[in-house]
Amino acid sequence: MENTQSIKKRLKSISNIGKITKAMELVAATKMRRSQEIALASRPYAFAALDLLANVSLLSKNDLSELLQKRKTKKVLFVLVASDKGLAGAFNSSIFKKFEQSVKKESWRVRPSKDLEGPTLQTAQTAQVENFYVAVGEKSFNYLLKKGLHVVRKFTNVGDFTTTEQVQPLSDFLVEGYLKGDFDKVIVFSTHFRSALKQEALTREMLPITFNSLQETVREIIPDKGKFAEMIKEQNISFVSDKSKLPEYLIEPSAKEVLDNLVKHLFFMQLYHLVLEANASEHAARRMAMKTASDNASDLGQALNLQYNKSRQGAITNQIIEIIAGAESLS
């Protein structure tokens, strides 16, 4: 049987670990709630902006903003949104797994074939597709480096709560690069916050912007289950509303310029929300990981406690036997 002293030492260190993980769990839970609230606060803005986009895009039918136009895919930019810190369970690895899976499947190259050319032409084209990578979060940067992939830029130190100022550089970088033609398609890997207990990795084509992806983002601002799920209201935003019903708008400076501007804002909003959601997911994942860790610590503590008591009991019995044996030999 193990030494009583060493068991006591282990017991103490386990209870300390338990305390730490418990504290981290509570902190993560609070942060998760905050991030969720921040994400929900941007909802009215998103609805209003989308509504406006619907109106403006109807008014300026022929000249679409460049961000909305599809072009031949030659260069693809991948953005991996992960966390800065570890200890968040499978949060980061699930994103990387998703990334690897879709790289293998090459699903993003098959998709545009529907509206550009036939699938046979598309496969020939994929041979010359160039890939670039952008890392958001220290962990994804490390991952991409380890894989030996070319990281164009990294955005780290987003912090516990995302602010609009922190997303701005990323958004500017993407929009500028896209307009300059540095890349023809932007695909983002991040985490969708379904509920406090469930998060899943998701892939999204951010550029060129499509109405559907924007609508999807707005819908996803509300988590599926949990505290804020009751807020779901059926919001009808249709992009095919009757033009005749639409009032005559006075648009300054011009419909095209307004649309250009609005699309940029909406793109920013979409990105902002994506990062926010990843942030909330990170906290949720960390909370779960820490909860399991503290559960394990208390289990282990109980087992060790039993072992400690047994060994103490054994030592006492031993001593008594020795005393009795001593007394008997004297008599």
Next chain:
Amino acid sequence: MKLSIYSLKKILFAGEASLLNCKTVMGEITVLDNHETYIGVLTAGVMKIVETPFGKTQGKEHFFEISSGFLEVRDGNEVRCMVE
């Protein structure tokens, strides 16, 4: 008019207002009751709102500093702004 001003962080203002003054790319604009439908792009500046002069609000004034945004005057005396 019914005025609502949204930012990404929160709803800055929602309620009845009698006047809205802000800067657009074309110049300064003041929106009063029953303005015609309008869409404009806002630039950096201060946005001024005067609440309705009767009732609880008593013509209280609000000022918001904005860096960019959009202004939409809709049908039915309704105004919406998205600002940053």
